[in-house]
Amino acid sequence: MENFTHFNEQGRARMVDISGKDLTVRTAAAVSKVVMHPDTLKAIKQGGISKGDVLAVAQIAGIQGAKRTSDWIPMCHPLPLTGVNITFGDNEEDELYIRAEVKTEGKTGVEMEALTAASAAALTVYDMCKALQKDMIIGPTLLESKTGGKNGDFVRDQNK
Template sequence: MNSEVNQGQSSSGKLTHFNEQGRARMVDISGKDVTVRTAVAVTKVTMNPETLEAIRQGRIGKGDVLAVAQIAGIQGAKKTSDWIPMCHPLALNGVDIRFHDNGVDELHIEATVKTEGKTGVEMEALTAASAAALTVYDMCKAMQKDMIIGPTMLQSKSGGKNGDFNR
Protein backbone atom coordinates (compact mmCIF):
# COMPACT_ATOMS: atom_id res chain seq x y z
CA MET A 1 0.00 0.00 0.00
CA ASN A 2 1.22 3.47 -0.85
CA SER A 3 1.91 5.61 2.23
CA GLU A 4 -0.21 8.75 1.83
CA VAL A 5 0.32 12.16 3.34
CA ASN A 6 -2.04 14.96 4.31
CA GLN A 7 -1.25 17.15 1.29
CA GLY A 8 -3.01 14.67 -1.01
CA GLN A 9 0.24 13.24 -2.38
CA SER A 10 1.79 9.83 -1.95
CA SER A 11 5.44 9.31 -1.09
CA SER A 12 6.05 8.97 -4.85
CA GLY A 13 4.66 12.49 -5.40
CA LYS A 14 1.49 11.30 -7.16
CA LEU A 15 -1.74 13.02 -6.23
CA THR A 16 -3.70 10.57 -4.09
CA HIS A 17 -7.17 11.94 -4.76
CA PHE A 18 -7.06 10.42 -8.25
CA ASN A 19 -7.13 6.74 -9.17
CA GLU A 20 -5.03 5.11 -11.90
CA GLN A 21 -7.65 6.23 -14.46
CA GLY A 22 -7.26 9.85 -13.37
CA ARG A 23 -10.71 9.92 -11.76
CA ALA A 24 -11.49 11.35 -8.34
CA ARG A 25 -11.48 9.06 -5.33
CA MET A 26 -11.56 9.29 -1.57
CA VAL A 27 -8.07 8.51 -0.23
CA ASP A 28 -7.68 5.18 1.59
CA ILE A 29 -6.53 6.00 5.12
CA SER A 30 -6.81 2.47 6.53
CA GLY A 31 -3.03 2.11 6.88
CA LYS A 32 -2.52 5.38 8.75
CA ASP A 33 -1.99 5.63 12.50
CA VAL A 34 -4.58 7.12 14.83
CA THR A 35 -3.21 10.32 16.38
CA VAL A 36 -4.65 13.33 18.17
CA ARG A 37 -5.25 15.98 15.53
CA THR A 38 -6.13 19.61 16.02
CA ALA A 39 -6.65 22.42 13.52
CA VAL A 40 -7.35 26.12 13.94
CA ALA A 41 -8.82 28.22 11.11
CA VAL A 42 -9.50 31.93 11.12
CA THR A 43 -11.52 34.37 9.08
CA LYS A 44 -13.05 37.79 9.52
CA VAL A 45 -16.12 39.73 8.48
CA THR A 46 -15.48 43.38 7.66
CA MET A 47 -18.51 45.62 8.09
CA ASN A 48 -19.57 49.15 8.87
CA PRO A 49 -18.91 50.23 12.46
CA GLU A 50 -22.68 50.62 12.94
CA THR A 51 -23.26 46.98 12.01
CA LEU A 52 -20.59 45.75 14.42
CA GLU A 53 -22.05 47.91 17.17
CA ALA A 54 -25.55 46.52 16.47
CA ILE A 55 -24.16 42.99 16.83
CA ARG A 56 -22.48 43.93 20.13
CA GLN A 57 -25.66 45.53 21.48
CA GLY A 58 -27.97 42.72 20.33
CA ARG A 59 -29.90 44.99 17.98
CA ILE A 60 -30.00 42.66 14.95
CA GLY A 61 -33.60 41.71 14.26
CA LYS A 62 -32.89 38.03 13.62
CA GLY A 63 -31.51 37.46 17.13
CA ASP A 64 -28.18 36.88 18.88
CA VAL A 65 -25.79 36.87 15.92
CA LEU A 66 -22.80 35.38 17.71
CA ALA A 67 -24.78 32.62 19.41
CA VAL A 68 -26.33 31.53 16.12
CA ALA A 69 -23.01 31.83 14.26
CA GLN A 70 -21.32 29.71 16.93
CA ILE A 71 -23.87 26.91 16.49
CA ALA A 72 -23.59 27.21 12.70
CA GLY A 73 -19.81 26.85 12.94
CA ILE A 74 -20.12 23.73 15.08
CA GLN A 75 -22.69 22.24 12.70
CA GLY A 76 -20.48 23.11 9.73
CA ALA A 77 -17.53 21.25 11.24
CA LYS A 78 -19.71 18.20 11.92
CA LYS A 79 -21.09 18.19 8.36
CA THR A 80 -17.88 18.95 6.43
CA SER A 81 -17.88 15.62 4.61
CA ASP A 82 -21.38 16.44 3.32
CA TRP A 83 -20.05 19.68 1.77
CA ILE A 84 -16.58 18.68 0.59
CA PRO A 85 -16.76 15.56 -1.60
CA MET A 86 -13.40 13.94 -0.79
CA CYS A 87 -13.44 14.56 2.97
CA HIS A 88 -13.82 11.57 5.26
CA PRO A 89 -16.68 11.65 7.79
CA LEU A 90 -15.00 12.13 11.15
CA ALA A 91 -15.99 11.68 14.76
CA LEU A 92 -15.00 15.03 16.25
CA ASN A 93 -13.91 15.28 19.87
CA GLY A 94 -14.43 19.01 20.10
CA VAL A 95 -15.28 22.17 18.18
CA ASP A 96 -14.84 25.65 19.61
CA ILE A 97 -15.73 28.92 17.89
CA ARG A 98 -14.39 32.18 19.32
CA PHE A 99 -15.18 35.75 18.30
CA HIS A 100 -13.40 39.02 18.90
CA ASP A 101 -13.46 42.34 17.11
CA ASN A 102 -11.05 45.15 16.40
CA GLY A 103 -13.34 47.68 18.05
CA VAL A 104 -14.15 49.35 14.75
CA ASP A 105 -15.26 47.31 11.74
CA GLU A 106 -13.93 43.73 11.86
CA LEU A 107 -15.37 40.66 13.52
CA HIS A 108 -12.68 37.98 13.82
CA ILE A 109 -13.68 34.31 13.96
CA GLU A 110 -11.46 31.47 15.15
CA ALA A 111 -12.53 27.82 14.85
CA THR A 112 -10.66 25.04 16.67
CA VAL A 113 -11.47 21.41 15.85
CA LYS A 114 -10.03 18.31 17.53
CA THR A 115 -10.25 14.57 16.91
CA GLU A 116 -8.38 11.34 17.43
CA GLY A 117 -8.19 9.74 14.03
CA LYS A 118 -6.34 8.76 10.87
CA THR A 119 -6.83 12.02 8.98
CA GLY A 120 -6.64 15.68 9.89
CA VAL A 121 -9.35 18.19 10.70
CA GLU A 122 -8.10 21.15 8.65
CA MET A 123 -11.16 21.10 6.39
CA GLU A 124 -13.49 20.86 9.39
CA ALA A 125 -11.87 23.94 10.97
CA LEU A 126 -12.02 25.88 7.69
CA THR A 127 -15.66 24.89 7.19
CA ALA A 128 -16.54 25.87 10.76
CA ALA A 129 -14.98 29.33 10.37
CA SER A 130 -16.69 29.80 6.99
CA ALA A 131 -20.11 28.67 8.23
CA ALA A 132 -19.88 31.05 11.19
CA ALA A 133 -18.91 33.96 8.92
CA LEU A 134 -21.68 33.18 6.44
CA THR A 135 -24.18 33.10 9.29
CA VAL A 136 -23.03 36.53 10.48
CA TYR A 137 -23.56 37.80 6.94
CA ASP A 138 -27.00 36.18 6.70
CA MET A 139 -28.18 37.62 9.99
CA CYS A 140 -26.88 41.13 9.24
CA LYS A 141 -27.53 41.47 5.51
CA ALA A 142 -30.74 43.44 6.03
CA MET A 143 -28.62 46.10 7.72
CA GLN A 144 -25.62 45.88 5.37
CA LYS A 145 -25.22 43.94 2.12
CA ASP A 146 -21.63 44.92 1.31
CA MET A 147 -19.90 43.11 4.19
CA ILE A 148 -16.69 41.33 3.19
CA ILE A 149 -15.81 37.81 4.36
CA GLY A 150 -12.17 36.75 4.51
CA PRO A 151 -9.43 36.05 4.16
CA THR A 152 -10.10 32.58 5.51
CA MET A 153 -7.05 30.48 6.32
CA LEU A 154 -5.60 27.61 8.27
CA GLN A 155 -3.80 29.11 11.25
CA SER A 156 -2.31 25.91 12.66
CA LYS A 157 -2.59 22.16 12.74
CA SER A 158 -1.03 19.43 14.83
CA GLY A 159 -0.86 15.66 14.67
CA GLY A 160 -0.46 13.20 11.86
CA LYS A 161 2.48 11.96 9.83
CA ASN A 162 3.49 15.41 8.60
CA GLY A 163 3.55 16.99 12.04
CA ASP A 164 2.66 20.50 12.99
CA PHE A 165 1.99 23.61 10.92
CA ASN A 166 1.86 27.15 12.29
CA ARG A 167 1.23 30.18 10.11
Protein backbone atom coordinates (compact mmCIF):
# COMPACT_ATOMS: atom_id res chain seq x y z
CA MET A 1 0.00 0.00 0.00
CA GLU A 2 3.02 2.27 0.09
CA ASN A 3 2.34 3.42 -3.50
CA PHE A 4 -1.02 4.86 -2.55
CA THR A 5 -0.58 8.21 -0.83
CA HIS A 6 -4.06 8.22 0.67
CA PHE A 7 -3.30 5.28 3.00
CA ASN A 8 -1.39 5.47 6.27
CA GLU A 9 1.06 2.87 7.61
CA GLN A 10 -1.92 0.82 8.91
CA GLY A 11 -3.58 0.77 5.50
CA ARG A 12 -6.29 3.22 6.60
CA ALA A 13 -7.41 6.32 4.77
CA ARG A 14 -5.62 9.59 5.43
CA MET A 15 -5.45 13.06 3.99
CA VAL A 16 -2.06 13.48 2.31
CA ASP A 17 0.34 15.91 4.02
CA ILE A 18 1.16 18.59 1.43
CA SER A 19 3.05 20.90 3.80
CA GLY A 20 6.41 20.25 2.14
CA LYS A 21 5.21 20.86 -1.41
CA ASP A 22 5.95 24.05 -3.33
CA LEU A 23 3.30 26.58 -4.27
CA THR A 24 2.75 26.43 -8.03
CA VAL A 25 0.04 27.52 -10.44
CA ARG A 26 -2.33 24.59 -10.98
CA THR A 27 -5.12 24.38 -13.56
CA ALA A 28 -7.58 21.73 -14.59
CA ALA A 29 -10.39 21.46 -17.10
CA ALA A 30 -13.17 18.88 -16.98
CA VAL A 31 -16.11 18.27 -19.27
CA SER A 32 -19.50 16.65 -19.00
CA LYS A 33 -22.58 16.44 -21.14
CA VAL A 34 -26.30 16.03 -20.71
CA VAL A 35 -28.15 14.15 -23.42
CA MET A 36 -31.80 15.12 -23.76
CA HIS A 37 -34.72 15.34 -26.14
CA PRO A 38 -34.30 18.08 -28.77
CA ASP A 39 -37.36 19.89 -27.37
CA THR A 40 -35.73 20.05 -23.93
CA LEU A 41 -32.55 21.55 -25.34
CA LYS A 42 -34.61 24.03 -27.34
CA ALA A 43 -36.53 25.04 -24.19
CA ILE A 44 -33.27 25.59 -22.31
CA LYS A 45 -31.84 27.75 -25.08
CA GLN A 46 -35.05 29.78 -25.46
CA GLY A 47 -35.58 30.30 -21.73
CA GLY A 48 -38.67 28.11 -21.68
CA ILE A 49 -37.98 26.19 -18.46
CA SER A 50 -40.40 27.16 -15.68
CA LYS A 51 -37.71 27.08 -12.95
CA GLY A 52 -35.75 29.86 -14.66
CA ASP A 53 -32.55 30.37 -16.62
CA VAL A 54 -31.06 26.87 -16.58
CA LEU A 55 -27.60 27.79 -17.79
CA ALA A 56 -27.23 30.73 -15.38
CA VAL A 57 -28.19 28.56 -12.40
CA ALA A 58 -26.01 25.65 -13.61
CA GLN A 59 -23.08 28.04 -14.01
CA ILE A 60 -23.40 29.20 -10.41
CA ALA A 61 -23.85 25.60 -9.22
CA GLY A 62 -20.64 24.63 -11.01
CA ILE A 63 -18.70 27.47 -9.39
CA GLN A 64 -20.15 26.63 -5.99
CA GLY A 65 -19.35 22.94 -6.52
CA ALA A 66 -15.71 23.74 -7.27
CA LYS A 67 -15.45 25.90 -4.16
CA ARG A 68 -17.00 23.21 -1.95
CA THR A 69 -15.28 20.11 -3.35
CA SER A 70 -13.57 19.28 -0.05
CA ASP A 71 -17.04 19.07 1.55
CA TRP A 72 -18.03 16.38 -0.98
CA ILE A 73 -14.84 14.40 -1.46
CA PRO A 74 -13.41 13.26 1.90
CA MET A 75 -9.66 13.31 1.11
CA CYS A 76 -9.62 16.60 -0.82
CA HIS A 77 -7.91 19.59 0.74
CA PRO A 78 -9.87 22.84 0.94
CA LEU A 79 -8.21 25.05 -1.67
CA PRO A 80 -8.13 28.80 -2.24
CA LEU A 81 -9.30 28.86 -5.85
CA THR A 82 -8.16 31.81 -7.93
CA GLY A 83 -10.58 31.20 -10.80
CA VAL A 84 -13.50 29.07 -11.92
CA ASN A 85 -15.11 29.33 -15.35
CA ILE A 86 -18.07 27.26 -16.54
CA THR A 87 -18.98 27.36 -20.23
CA PHE A 88 -21.69 25.64 -22.26
CA GLY A 89 -22.12 24.46 -25.81
CA ASP A 90 -24.44 22.12 -27.67
CA ASN A 91 -24.72 20.11 -30.84
CA GLU A 92 -27.93 21.96 -31.83
CA GLU A 93 -29.83 18.71 -31.49
CA ASP A 94 -29.83 16.75 -28.23
CA GLU A 95 -26.55 17.27 -26.32
CA LEU A 96 -25.58 20.05 -23.93
CA TYR A 97 -21.84 20.30 -23.25
CA ILE A 98 -20.40 21.63 -20.01
CA ARG A 99 -16.77 22.66 -19.53
CA ALA A 100 -15.32 23.65 -16.17
CA GLU A 101 -11.93 25.35 -15.84
CA VAL A 102 -10.42 25.78 -12.37
CA LYS A 103 -7.24 27.53 -11.28
CA THR A 104 -5.29 27.97 -8.06
CA GLU A 105 -1.83 28.78 -6.81
CA GLY A 106 -1.27 26.04 -4.30
CA LYS A 107 0.38 22.84 -3.17
CA THR A 108 -2.06 20.39 -4.74
CA GLY A 109 -3.97 20.13 -7.99
CA VAL A 110 -7.52 21.14 -8.87
CA GLU A 111 -8.60 18.12 -10.91
CA MET A 112 -11.27 17.15 -8.41
CA GLU A 113 -12.57 20.72 -8.27
CA ALA A 114 -12.95 20.80 -12.06
CA LEU A 115 -14.68 17.40 -12.11
CA THR A 116 -16.99 18.44 -9.27
CA ALA A 117 -17.81 21.71 -11.01
CA ALA A 118 -18.76 19.95 -14.25
CA SER A 119 -20.80 17.37 -12.33
CA ALA A 120 -22.63 19.97 -10.24
CA ALA A 121 -23.53 21.96 -13.36
CA ALA A 122 -24.82 18.82 -15.11
CA LEU A 123 -26.86 17.76 -12.09
CA THR A 124 -28.36 21.24 -11.90
CA VAL A 125 -29.41 21.07 -15.56
CA TYR A 126 -31.12 17.76 -14.78
CA ASP A 127 -32.81 19.16 -11.67
CA MET A 128 -34.14 22.21 -13.47
CA CYS A 129 -35.44 20.23 -16.46
CA LYS A 130 -36.67 17.01 -14.84
CA ALA A 131 -40.31 18.15 -14.90
CA LEU A 132 -40.02 18.31 -18.69
CA GLN A 133 -37.92 15.16 -19.13
CA LYS A 134 -36.88 12.54 -16.61
CA ASP A 135 -34.82 10.28 -18.89
CA MET A 136 -31.95 12.68 -19.58
CA ILE A 137 -28.51 11.09 -19.46
CA ILE A 138 -25.56 12.72 -17.69
CA GLY A 139 -22.05 11.91 -18.83
CA PRO A 140 -19.50 10.99 -19.54
CA THR A 141 -17.73 13.36 -17.17
CA LEU A 142 -13.97 13.40 -17.56
CA LEU A 143 -10.76 15.29 -16.94
CA GLU A 144 -9.74 17.04 -20.13
CA SER A 145 -6.45 18.55 -18.96
CA LYS A 146 -4.38 19.64 -15.98
CA THR A 147 -1.21 21.67 -15.49
CA GLY A 148 1.26 22.09 -12.66
CA GLY A 149 2.58 19.89 -9.91
CA LYS A 150 5.32 17.29 -9.70
CA ASN A 151 3.48 14.85 -11.98
CA GLY A 152 3.46 17.40 -14.81
CA ASP A 153 0.83 18.29 -17.32
CA PHE A 154 -1.89 16.06 -18.74
CA VAL A 155 -3.97 16.51 -21.88
CA ARG A 156 -6.51 13.83 -22.77
CA ASP A 157 -5.96 12.19 -26.14
CA GLN A 158 -9.07 13.26 -28.05
CA ASN A 159 -8.75 10.23 -30.36
CA LYS A 160 -9.50 7.77 -27.56
